[in-house]
Amino acid sequence: MLRFLTAGESHGEALVAILEGMPAGLRLSRKAIDRQLRRRQGGYGRGRRMAIEADGVEILSGVRNGATLGTPVALLIRNKDWPNWQWTMAVDEVPPESAGGARRAPVTRPRPGHADLAGALKYGHQDLRNVLERASARETAARVALGACARVFLERFDIQIVSHVTAIGDVRLNDSASCAFDAVSTLDDDDQVRCVNAALRERMVAAIDAARAAGDTLGGTFEVIVRGVPPGLGSYAQWDRRLDGRIAQAFMSIPAIKAVEIGDGVEAAFQPGSLVHDPILPAADPRRPDRLTRPTNHAGGLEGGVSNGEELRITAYMKPIATLMSPLPSVDLGTGREAPATVERSDTSAVPAAAVIGEAVLAMTLADAFLEKFGGDSVLDIVRNYDSWCRELSARFSIPVPTGSREDSRPR
Numbered sequence: 421m422l423r424f425l426t427a428g429e430s431h432g433e434a435l436v437a438i439l440e441g442m443p444a445g446l447r448l449s450r451k452a453i454d455r456q457l458r459r460r461q462g463g464y465g466r467g468r469r470m471a472i473e474a475d476g477v478e479i480l481s482g483v484r485n486g487a488t489l490g491t492p493v494a495l496l497i498r499n500k501d502w503p504n505w506q507w508t509m510a511v512d513e514v515p516p517e518s519a520g521g522a523r524r525a526p527v528t529r530p531r532p533g534h535a536d537l538a539g540a541l542k543y544g545h546q547d548l549r550n551v552l553e554r555a556s557a558r559e560t561a562a563r564v565a566l567g568a569c570a571r572v573f574l575e576r577f578d579i580q581i582v583s584h585v586t587a588i589g590d591v592r593l594n595d596s597a598s599c600a601f602d603a604v605s606t607l608d609d610d611d612q613v614r615c616v617n618a619a620l621r622e623r624m625v626a627a628i629d630a631a632r633a634a635g636d637t638l639g640g641t642f643e644v645i646v647r648g649v650p651p652g653l654g655s656y657a658q659w660d661r662r663l664d665g666r667i668a669q670a671f672m673s674i675p676a677i678k679a680v681e682i683g684d685g686v687e688a689a690f691q692p693g694s695l696v697h698d699p700i701l702p703a704a705d706p707r708r709p710d711r712l713t714r715p716t717n718h719a720g721g722l723e724g725g726v727s728n729g730e731e732l733r734i735t736a737y738m739k740p741i742a743t744l745m746s747p748l749p750s751v752d753l754g755t756g757r758e759a760p761a762t763v764e765r766s767d768t769s770a771v772p773a774a775a776v777i778g779e780a781v782l783a784m785t786l787a788d789a790f791l792e793k794f795g796g797d798s799v800l801d802i803v804r805n806y807d808s809w810c811r812e813l814s815a816r817f818s819i820p821v822p823t824g825s826r827e828d829s830r831p832r
């Protein structure tokens with residue numbers, strides 16, 4: 421339903437993205453996209469690059485007078501660092517004499533954990549810059565811009581996405597599953613690490629400082645929570661329609677993400693079924709006399725690859741950034757001799773930024789699944805489809821259903 425591609429090198433002129441499948445008639449502004457871009461740039465532990473960039477989007481097509489046209493939306497984010505790299509990253513062939521020494525030397529010592537070596541082996545590149553420029557997490561700025569469009573669409577149906585950092589290195593929040601959506605939604609975007617626990621926040625910052633001082637890096641975990649997801653997104657009918665699989669793929673495509681959990685995730689493997697599965701109770705919630713109640717949400721809002729109407733809860737695990745200021749052993753691919761890995765300017769930790777990226781990729785996945793179920797060519801078509809589905813479902817079952825467009829009252 422939603423299709424997108426991104427392009428652009430980290431130190432090239434710009435990142436670009438094309439999004440197809442957005443319905444007509446959605447109010448979409450640069451401001452809404454820039455807000456998410458700004459959030460992605462934040463977080464303690466970022467390197468000097470973030471002081472250079474101040475990401476802002478240019479909408480090149482698909483939007484007119486503040487509303488989508490139903491045609492492809494083309495987005496562009498310029499790299500402010502580009503002037504410093506224009507000789508190194510020039511599209512045209514530049515003879516060394518005209519670069520006047522401004523062209524950086526080839527990168528030949530792959531960083532363990534980065535795409536450098538695998539990419540060079542795959543594409544036959546001798547200058548690892550040809551790999552690292554696109555493998556860079558800079559690409560995620562484009563995906564956050566795309567995700568911002570999807571988020572605006574989801575908000576039209578009162579679906580809201582928040583995230584929080586649950587670990588940096590070994591400083592961990594133990595009971596992230598008990599963090600309520602409301603508590604997470606009040607987190608300050610300008611907070612250094614966006615963790616709900618103030619004491620842990622300080623320890624996370626201290627851990628990043630210690631890693632930086634040691635020339636090391638830190639990974640961590642974050643949780644993304646979505647409220648207002650209607651039941652029925654995704655399907656068990658075919659493997660590639662399962663929403664949990666689609667969500668996992670979206671998260672695993674974020675650089676440095678090594679594992680994804682839905683609900684209790686890994687922990688569920690070590691518990692008996694009686695403690696893992698969420699009972700279904702008849703109307704017990706006084707606020708929702710018409711609804712069945714799930715007193716717990718170990719499943720994280722997905723059963724059988726289909727959303728069940730509960731909050732979606734996704735946790736992602738990020739490995740430490742691969743560029744170490746105290747580099748690991750490597751080999752100079754030019755000489756074949758042992759040499760320390762390349763040291764590039766980089767971040768010490770980027771978990772808070774990854775959480776914002778997680779929100780974006782989840783927004784895209786959910787918007788896609790939502791359009792699959794309720795799709796139409798315009799927002800009005802979709803509101804009509806959604807509202808009538810909600811009415812029909814509530815008539816047929818006495819289970820909670822979102823009541824569609826934002827003008828209607830929500831059941832939860």
Ligand code: EPS
Pocket residue numbers: 430467468469470473555556557558561743764765766767
């Ligand atoms: C990155 C290395 C750093 C990060 C970059 C990702 O960039 P640079 O090499 O220019 O210092 O800052 O992240 C971003 C540019 C960004 O926008 O998030 C890497 O190697 O992945």
